[in-house]
Amino acid sequence: MTTTDALTADTRHTEPTEDNIRELVYAFYDRVRGDALLGPVFDGVLAGRWDDHLPKMCRFWASLVLGSKTYQGNVQQAHQPLPGIEPRHFSHWLYLFLDTVESRYRPAAAIQFMEPALRIAQSLQLSRFGWNYTIPAEQQALLTRIAPRERAAGSGHGH
Template sequence: MNPSFPPAPVVERAAEPTESNIRELVYGFYDRVRADPLLGPVFEATLAGRWDDHLPKMCTFWGSLVLGAKQYRGNVQQAHQPLEGVEPQHFSRWLYLFLDTVESRYEPAAAVRFMEPALRIAQSLQLSRFGWDYKIPAEQEALLERVAPKRRPRDDEPHDGHAGVVSRRPPGEPFPTRIIGKAKDD
């Protein structure tokens, strides 16, 4: 997927997330979503007349995730299940727009604090929506590889002889680590 959307507006990049710049991020991002020809109609169909309630909730959500504010009291999976017509390309587009908006507003170390959870949440939502056998699209896997910090193998881990850790995940397992509760043999 080659995203074809205008780049995020140039703003001074923050070194650390704050409640104030998270609000600016959320409102700026959803302005882009509403203007997007793929995402705009899906969001408008669900949130028409309710944007003034939704956006503060998103500020609370991201503040809870990134700042540890622990104020968000919703169920992300449940909130996204009733959305009609949502397909994998909607998730990819949302991620590209979100990551582009985050990168334009935060220094790299601060940006990762938003990006990695966004990718993990998107993967989780897709798996719950499309089934556990669903394969996360390659462009989303590439985004996660770009964002997730590389780590050196421990002495007891298999590795490829270079900088990479050989994945221990079973085929079809989209997460970089085993899902808790899933048997090792599955």
Template sequence: MNPTFPPQPVVARESEPTEDNIRALVYAFYDRVQADPMLGPVFEQKLAGRWDEHLPKMCTFWSSIALGQKGYRGNVQQAHQPLLGIEPQHFSRWLYLFLDTVESRYAPAAAVRFMEPALRIAQSLQLSKFGWDYTIPEEQQALLEQLAPRRRKDGDTPDAPPARDEPFPTKIIGRSTKD
């Protein structure tokens, strides 16, 4: 995905998310974040000595997203507002690491259940941080394009070609369904 870091080794890819494999995903991903020269210092500045508190919260968050559980009670926007020194490249780096980790652990249909929300959340955080006239970076738009063919609409059969229109339930700013 991104030539500046080694891809995550592929493990047995899961066909469906479960609490156990979500926990494994979260811990593997944050091991990569902590080791990453760009992201590691940013996260360490905020979470030094609190990783044992943060990681279970992230497991609950991603279980809420991927499994539809309602255990997460935080506010994503509010939690990320006090982070200083965050620039667009941090979002792109986080996305590449996260999507690569997800892709190495889940079959495509299951991976999209993490990838779509991650891209939406990143976009929302960027627009909130950098302003509504902010242009989502090209590499993130490319990630959206990569995901679009993977998403199927309800009622599609496994043999049906994937939907090619807007991959998200809500409009992505700066991208129309006619583009």
């Protein structure tokens, strides 16, 4: 680990708060807006509405991670009408989100965002592409690693 890496690790958040969730959401969507693959998709839907969308995403993540219950909405409905969405969009969104989370939170806090992000992505993928859609192996492996209780619950040998 380099000195820069150690400094970064020392400055990452140990617990999510409303303030650092806001920082995370705004940093993540700055990356999305500047991204060649995701930027056009999001701008196509949110052009002129970013100022409404970002606070909603702050409430969404605060509700999931802090239990604040301030988010009102339906994730499935919000994502169904998006035109041109392909599996690669989900993979790239997850990469950017997980990378942004890891850069801002220490592992124990980061997992509080990663597990729901992976589960929601999986749900949206199955809803959008059909129940026969195969979740990418890397995505499934990451979820299994982050949420080992699922693996432990399903790994009985039946003896």
